[in-house]
Amino acid sequence: MPDDLQIDIDRGSPVPLYHQVAQAFEQAIREGRLPPETKLENEIDLAKRYNISRPTLRQAMDKLVRDGLVVRRRGVGTQVVGPRVRRSLKLSSLYNDLRDSGVQPTTSVLTFETVVSADEVADRLGLPAETEVYHLRRLRSIDGQRLGIMENYLPLSVGTLTRESLEQDGLYNVIRRQGTDFQMAHQTVGATVATADQAELLGVSPGSPLVTVQRTALDSSGTAIEFGDHVYRADLYSYETTLMNR
Amino acid sequence: MPDDLQIDIDRGSPVPLYHQVAQAFEQAIREGRLPPETKLENEIDLAKRYNISRPTLRQAMDKLVRDGLVVRRRGVGTQVVGPRVRRSLKLSSLYNDLRDSGVQPTTSVLTFETVVSADEVADRLGLPAETEVYHLRRLRSIDGQRLGIMENYLPLSVGTLTRESLEQDGLYNVIRRQGTDFQMAHQTVGATVATADQAELLGVSPGSPLVTVQRTALDSSGTAIEFGDHVYRADLYSYETTLMNR
């Protein structure tokens, strides 16, 4: 199965070559130009074809493997993974589906204040006990549908937050604009049932299932910049991941 | 902060060098020999120190970054990440904690049969409609505590499954022993509330929160080898991940 795949590489671009190549393959796969089961050319020929070195091409392939788009086997080759594993079950990923199709989620700020942090919050953020922190509580909706309640704690050092900026833009965008850059986060996903308060805010019956997400986010220096404790309606939200073996 | 870190590299070992190096660093970090915030030596000096090339050392560092143990910044250096983000909240990760501390989970097989697959199951496994597949339903417990109900569908081509082998060993171990190797999986994590049946099996009240996990697993040729639909008690189970930016 030969490749008539056209890839334009712009060596003047600030975008790394391996990223350009990976992106081109990803697009081709998602558009069906490289159907499932397709066997790709071997690494050496592909590298020649695109006039890049083999290590650079491999870096691109590594990315595709990590994203679950292709599978490699030593002695055999590289194959495009079937689409069924890239599809979501039931309407679970409505949230991502909608956002990816260009529908913007809206956010209303329920609470915006600074508080003296509880011990657990201070600990999570790596701050001394009883430090003052931002505390916010927001209701996220999509298309008029109430989706979840998000509660966040942030050190004052992230910069100036205002109710208005948070209504207009995502929390991370507001923070990024002030110079702190999100680097990684640790998340715990679980389940609970709606309390009376939560049920009323979300427009569901008390006792309805909710997905819980607790997240600590770090900036590029490894400093904690946010602790979030969120609940989402289980019928509208679920969490998807790809696991790799090694 | 200099490194008196001793790393023994065995060039005769079949274990790749980058893996040996990454593992040594990971162990040192987890044991506290490299405390949080510690700045590592630069890549070139580290490579010299361990007598490996810089690309090989970088491969090891990439692994540490992906696992959330260190953070790198261009122009600055590499730092060990604080431990608070590697710790789990509440007793949520009891399952992993227990397994990691050597307690073996036990499994009882509730149902073991072959059935003609429903359309959705066949689709998930990439099989023609109405193909015969294994169907199993198991109850997982830990320390006498009932933890979750696991329902799985597998193509007959994975090999011979028996009730006995499943009682004794994990499903994946049974499969692996027959030559098929797990390569990657796509997972969807959500929430629901216990039905009467589920509640009785798990020893909780109907309406209790449950964590749902749906998973499709692929072997190294990209063929689906398992579709699983599981529920776990939310008070005993949660799902943890690390997200990276890029």
Added chain:
DNA sequence: AAGTGGTCTAGACCACTGT
């Protein structure tokens, strides 16, 4: 035996950060 991906080397230049 031929073909594949997996690992490794010894350089090079660049982009970014801090002083």
Added chain:
DNA sequence: CAGTGGTCTAGACCACTTG
């Protein structure tokens, strides 16, 4: 400015799978 990680090259040898 010096020092760092980020990217890239052009090879080499090995381990594994398949015919």
